[in-house]
Amino acid sequence: MAPVHLCVLLVATSCVSQTFSKPLSGGSGRLERSDDPQPLAAVVDNLSSRLASLEASNTALKNQVTALENQLRAKRCESGTVQLYPHAQPPQQVSGETRRPHTVHVNFDLPFPTQPWVVVAITRLDVDNRFNVRINVGADAISTSGFDARAYEWADTNTFSVSVVWVACDI
Numbered sequence: 067m068a069p070v071h072l073c074v075l076l077v078a079t080s081c082v083s084q085t086f087s088k089p090l091s092g093g094s095g096r097l098e099r100s101d102d103p104q105p106l107a108a109v110v111d112n113l114s115s116r117l118a119s120l121e122a123s124n125t126a127l128k129n130q131v132t133a134l135e136n137q138l139r140a141k142r143c144e145s146g147t148v149q150l151y152p153h154a155q156p157p158q159q160v161s162g163e164t165r166r167p168h169t170v171h172v173n174f175d176l177p178f179p180t181q182p183w184v185v186v187a188i189t190r191l192d193v194d195n196r197f198n199v200r201i202n203v204g205a206d207a208i209s210t211s212g213f214d215a216r217a218y219e220w221a222d223t224n225t226f227s228v229s230v231v232w233v234a235c236d237i
Contacts, residue, residue, distance in 0.1 A: 143235040144174050144182075147189065150217040152201070152225045167218035169206070174234060177211045182234040184213050189231045194224035203230050 152168040159165075174182075184205040193199050200223040206214040215232060219225045 140179055141236050142178075143233060144176075145231065145233040146172065147229055147231050148172055148215045150203075150215065150228050150230060152217050152219045152228065153223075163220050165218045165220045167216060169214045169216045171212060171214050172232065173212040174210075178234070178236045179210070180236055181208055181210055182236045184208050184232060184234045186215060186230050186232045188228055190227075190229035192226040192228070194226070197222045197224055199223060199225075201225055201228060203228065205232065208234075 148170050150168045150170060152166045155166045155168045157164045157166050186203050186205050188201070188203055191199070191201065193201075198221065200220050201217060202219075203215070203217045206216050213232075213234070215230055217225070217228045217230065
């Protein structure tokens, strides 16, 4: 063990007798001789300054990530299904044609912060096969707390039931 300690002591002595400095950014990676009597203090000051700058940048980036995470948490989607029975409704005359509309109000589990986009689609259709199939589905009166799911048939169509899937997203 004694030779190892002696070697370390010799290296430390030679480093103290010849001081070197290295630029902290850029440069070729070579150490150059410095005549500065306190190069270590200058290096420590420079490192402290850069560390403070990096810590400030890190804090700013963490704040941005937190803000984006909060925005992402506020965005959500909700979905469900609703059953409609247009043929069981009384007929109405609209623009010269007979329609039988059926509307069901859907409440969201939680209100959205802004009016969501709502999409509806037919998942099941039960109709009388002796007549043409005419069905229209949609979402009306969309608000932050819910919407009206609507289906109507017209002319001689006999729609016993229509299942509608819906998705509401705050985007």
